[in-house]
Amino acid sequence: MRRWQPFEWIAALRFLLEGRMQSLFIVAGVTVGVGVIVFMSAILTGMTANMMKRILNSQAHIELVPADEIARPLRGGDAVLRLETVQRPTQRIRSIDQWQSIRDRLTREPEVTHVAATVSGSALAVRGSASRSVTVVAVEPETYFPIVDLPGALTEGHARLASDEVVIGTELAKELGVSIGDRLRLTSATGASVNQTITGLFDLGNRGVNLRNVYVALRTGQALLGLIGGATALEVTLTDVYAAEEVARAIQASTGVEADSWITTNAQFFTVMKTQFSTNTSIRVLVALSVAFGIASVLVVSVVQRSKEIGILRAMGAKRGQILRIFLIQGGVLGLVGSLFGSAMGIGSLTIFHALMRNADGSEFFPLVLDWSLPAWAAALATLTGVFAAAAPAVRAARLDPVVAIRG
Amino acid sequence: MADDVLALEAVTKSFAVGTPVEVEVLHGIDLTLARGEFVALIGPSGSGKSTLLNLIGLLDRPTAGRIALAGAETTRLDDRDLTRLRGRTIGFVFQYHHLISAFTAEENVMMPLLVDRGFPDATMRARARDLLERFHLGPWAEQGVASLSGGQQQRVAIARALAMDPALVLADEPTGNLDTRSSDVAFDLMREINRERGTTFLIVTHDPRLAARCDRIVEVVDGRLVSDRPNVATNGAL
Ligand SMILES: Nc1ncnc2c1ncn2[C@@H]1O[C@H](COP(=O)(O)OP(=O)(O)OP(=O)(O)O)[C@@H](O)[C@H]1O
Ligand SMILES: [Mg+2]
Numbered sequence: 318m319r320r321w322q323p324f325e326w327i328a329a330l331r332f333l334l335e336g337r338m339q340s341l342f343i344v345a346g347v348t349v350g351v352g353v354i355v356f357m358s359a360i361l362t363g364m365t366a367n368m369m370k371r372i373l374n375s376q377a378h379i380e381l382v383p384a385d386e387i388a389r390p391l392r393g394g395d396a397v398l399r400l401e402t403v404q405r406p407t408q409r410i411r412s413i414d415q416w417q418s419i420r421d422r423l424t425r426e427p428e429v430t431h432v433a434a435t436v437s438g439s440a441l442a443v444r445g446s447a448s449r450s451v452t453v454v455a456v457e458p459e460t461y462f463p464i465v466d467l468p469g470a471l472t473e474g475h476a477r478l479a480s481d482e483v484v485i486g487t488e489l490a491k492e493l494g495v496s497i498g499d500r501l502r503l504t505s506a507t508g509a510s511v512n513q514t515i516t517g518l519f520d521l522g523n524r525g526v527n528l529r530n531v532y533v534a535l536r537t538g539q540a541l542l543g544l545i546g547g548a549t550a551l552e553v554t555l556t557d558v559y560a561a562e563e564v565a566r567a568i569q570a571s572t573g574v575e576a577d578s579w580i581t582t583n584a585q586f587f588t589v590m591k592t593q594f595s596t597n598t599s600i601r602v603l604v605a606l607s608v609a610f611g612i613a614s615v616l617v618v619s620v621v622q623r624s625k626e627i628g629i630l631r632a633m634g635a636k637r638g639q640i641l642r643i644f645l646i647q648g649g650v651l652g653l654v655g656s657l658f659g660s661a662m663g664i665g666s667l668t669i670f671h672a673l674m675r676n677a678d679g680s681e682f683f684p685l686v687l688d689w690s691l692p693a694w695a696a697a698l699a700t701l702t703g704v705f706a707a708a709a710p711a712v713r714a715a716r717l718d719p720v721v722a723i724r725g
Numbered sequence: 726m727a728d729d730v731l732a733l734e735a736v737t738k739s740f741a742v743g744t745p746v747e748v749e750v751l752h753g754i755d756l757t758l759a760r761g762e763f764v765a766l767i768g769p770s771g772s773g774k775s776t777l778l779n780l781i782g783l784l785d786r787p788t789a790g791r792i793a794l795a796g797a798e799t800t801r802l803d804d805r806d807l808t809r810l811r812g813r814t815i816g817f818v819f820q821y822h823h824l825i826s827a828f829t830a831e832e833n834v835m836m837p838l839l840v841d842r843g844f845p846d847a848t849m850r851a852r853a854r855d856l857l858e859r860f861h862l863g864p865w866a867e868q869g870v871a872s873l874s875g876g877q878q879q880r881v882a883i884a885r886a887l888a889m890d891p892a893l894v895l896a897d898e899p900t901g902n903l904d905t906r907s908s909d910v911a912f913d914l915m916r917e918i919n920r921e922r923g924t925t926f927l928i929v930t931h932d933p934r935l936a937a938r939c940d941r942i943v944e945v946v947d948g949r950l951v952s953d954r955p956n957v958a959t960n961g962a963l
Contacts, residue, residue: 324839331827629823632784633837633885634812636805720784723819724775 325639328630329646336619340651343615347655347703348662350604351695355663356670358691361597363683365590369558372583375521375530377433377464377552378561380582381419381568383411384575410438412547419572420551428555428564433460434548436538442485442531443502444493451489451531453503455538464554467519467532473497474517478534483513486527487520503531507543608699609706612651616644616710620717627714628722641715648707649700656699660692729793730892730925731758731781736790738776750776751948753790758893761923763916765930765939765956773948774929775897781927782895783811795892812841816886818896822878824870830881831857831866837888856884860914876907883914887924896928900935912938 322330333340413419416434423432436455441448458478462468467484468476474497476484483501490496497515504510513533520527539545551574555564561578568576580587620627627640664687674682738751750773758764768774779785780792783799792799795814799807816837824833834853839845857866860880865873870881879899886894896915900908912935919926930936937956944952 322845323843324845327839327845328827335827625823626825629817629819629825630836630840631808632782632811632817633840634808634889635840636808639840720779723784723823 325642325646328643329650332619332623332643333647333650336615336622339615339619343611343651344655344658346611347608347652347699348658350608351656351659351699352662352666354601354604355660355691355695356666357597357600359663359667359686359688360670360683361593362688363686365593366686367684368586368590371522372579372586373558374470375465375523375526376579376582378555378558379553379565379568379576379578381413381551381553381572381574381576382549383413384573410542410544410549412436412544412549413551413574416548416551419574422572423551423553423568428557428560429553430556431460431463431552431554433457433464433552434535434550435461435552436535436542436544436547436549438505438538438542438544438549440503440505440531440541442489442493443504444495444499447493449489449492449528451485451503452529453505453533453538453541454530455533455535455542457535461552464552465521467517467521470519470521471517472520474515476517476519476532478516478532480534480537481511481513482516482534484517484519484532485515486530487518488524488527489529489531490515490518492528501531503533503541505541505543509541509543511537511541513537605698605702608652608655609702612648612703612706613709615651616648616707617713619647620644620710620714623714624717624722627717628719631717631719632723637715640717641711644711644714645704645707648703648705648711650703652699652701652703652706653696655703656692656696659699660695664692728760729757730760730762730795731756731927732791732793733757733781734791734793736777736780736787736792738773738780738785739788749788749948751780751787754945754948754950756943756950756953758925758927760892760925761919762941763919763926763928763939764941764943765928765936766943766945767930767933767936768945770931772945774945777945778895778897778927778929781893782815782817783807812837813889814892816889816891816894818879818883818886818894818899820898820901822870822875822882824878824881824885826869826871828870829867830862830870830873833870833881834884834888836885841889852888853884856887857881860884874907876903876910879903879907879911880914883911887918890922891924893925893927896926898929898931900930900932908932908935 420432420434423429433456437452440451440453442451456478458476471484472487474484478484483503485501495501495515497518499515501513501515502510503513533541539547555561558579562580565576565578565581568574630640667685667687671681671683671685676682733754733756736751736754737749739747739749741747754777766774766777780787783794794810797810799810802810825836828836831850831853834856835845835849838849838852854866857863860883862877862880862884865877870878873881883899894915900911903911915926915928916938918924928939936942939956941953941955943950
């Protein structure tokens with residue numbers, strides 16, 4: 318007995334130690350439950366972070382593009398002619414009106430970190446007899462590279478983007494059989510064409526982008542796509558990636574330009590993630606419930622087994638509150654100890670799983686994100702769950718009539 | 726009398742057996758115990774001895790009548806105050822020792838002190854150790870109580886009852902489960918403490934031999950106090 322330990326703690330811990338088997342089994346149960354939660358949550362967080370990194374590698378948080386041109390149906394025409402049957406006119410490449418002033422305004426917004434004007438459109442990349450249709454993305458390195466780290470994604474060469482240079486993806490290079498120093502002819506739909514030297518190969522971690530995008534200087538792109546002085550898009554990054562949706566809506570409302578957040582353009586990814594997270598939440602709730610029922614049932618049995626001892630404690634002057642606390646503490650301690658072992662088990666198996674599971678190319682299957690707030694939360698919640706679960710048995714113990722309990 | 730440890734006045738106790746039906750088990754008991762008395766409570770089985778002890782020990786409330794303990798009127802106290810008064814003025818010894826098996830002998834003896842004060846300290850331990858040595862249990866102080874013999878366990882239980890130095894010890898057939906030798910040892914210890922500390926004892930017993938060694942014998946039959954006499958054999962003697 319330690320001096321600083323109050324009576325209730327001493328009794329609770331002794332009771333748990335004495336009922337060794339019961340305590341051991343329930344702690345094992347809590348351990349498994351918490352272990353599963355820690356393991357699953359960490360994998361989910363890691364995978365999400367991975368996916369997000371992949372997406373945001375090659376994409377800004379918000380992209381501003383000219384509003385769609387809308388075809389106006391004839392008024393008072395045939396009633397059968399419904400609005401949705403009106404065909405949208407084919408959208409030609411257009412510049413954003415007044416894009417310089419919009420860019421300057423956005424730059425001043427506190428939640429905006431970078432803005433870059435780009436011109437993009439489709440073109441045909443020709444090398445000898447091989448050709449591929451590509452998306453030409455014309456950028457100014459100094460404004461665009463802080464948003465998409467193209468230099469950082471280069472596997473070879475440089476990305477200075479002089480007017481006669483082009484940087485292409487590794488996949489496209491493979492398809493066309495070209496390498497650094499080779500020349501590539503780009504021809505747009507307007508018939509204009511330029512001859513560029515390949516100075517860099519990039520891998521942005523996304524096969525589609527690696528195959529499709531070719532990066533040239535802004536002026537080169539403007540000339541090729543027939544948009545001198547224009548910008549087909551303004552790329553924007555924010556301090557808070559998750560605020561993109563709201564900020565996009567605000568920009569759209571204030572500028573009249575269409576603003577798409579990365580959350581909208583990757584809606585499918587977010588739907589999948591949401592499902593995953595809600596599945597994870599339901600599993601957490603179910604595990605918490607089974608932990609609670611397990612602890613409660615162990616303590617109910619313990620109260621019955623110890624009713625004589627509880628009676629004698631009451632006879633020697635123990636108050637109802639003291640008896641109540643003895644059992645609440647037991648519940649909390651079972652939850653806490655189980656969650657500590659569970660967190661250790663979860664983190665341990667994560668580390669092993671992380672070491673064993675590899676993608677085909679040997680890269681990690683999911684990033685190992687060990688967030689220490691997760692075990693801390695698990696411990697806090699499991700302790701609370703234990704205390705709540707102990708409530709019913711504890712009240713029962715506190716209400717025991719000592720006369721009945723002692724006569725037994 | 727100011728020196729009364731206990732005063733019962735017209736105490737009755739009924740139990741509900743089936744919703745409307747009540748049986749009265751104790752019918753108007755008057756009883757006073759003075760400080761330092763060593764009293765046997767005898768009577769046939771089912772006469773109400775244990776029921777009476779539970780009322781005196783504040784484990785149960787009387788249906789009617791008044792109980793004063795160490796000068797304090799208990800009838801109007803709430804559960805909390807009853808518990809506190811019980812813990813500080815009464816020690817219990819039962820037929821079965823009811824020791825708490827998760828604790829050592831010494832810890833069991835200090836338990837009433839721990840319950841009362843909330844935190845363990847060295848004086849409690851010393852007090853428990855003294856009592857155990859006194860009861861020839863010193864070598865077993867650190868042992869779990871489950872490993873002790875029946876007689877040893879009951880002596881630990883008596884030591885526990887004395888830990889708070891209570892004014893009154895209530896013992897319900899304390900030797901009912903012991904062989905003659907162990908029961909004599911336990912009885913002698915209670916007698917010694919009574920003489921030394923002036924602790925009042927009220928002991929329920931079926932053993933005429935032990936009753937004969939008490940100073941006063943109270944007999945209950947069918948819930949009534951039928952006789953209350955000093956025991957000439959011990960009075961004045963010793
Ligand atoms: N909770 C209760 N409900 C109903 N009847 C009870 C209750 N407790 C005791 N009785 C009855 O009261 C009477 C007295 O019981 P009590 O236990 O006080 O007797 P006793 O004198 O201690 O008997 P013994 O010597 O056998 O221990 C008995 O008839 C018993 O059945
Ligand atoms: Mg009895």
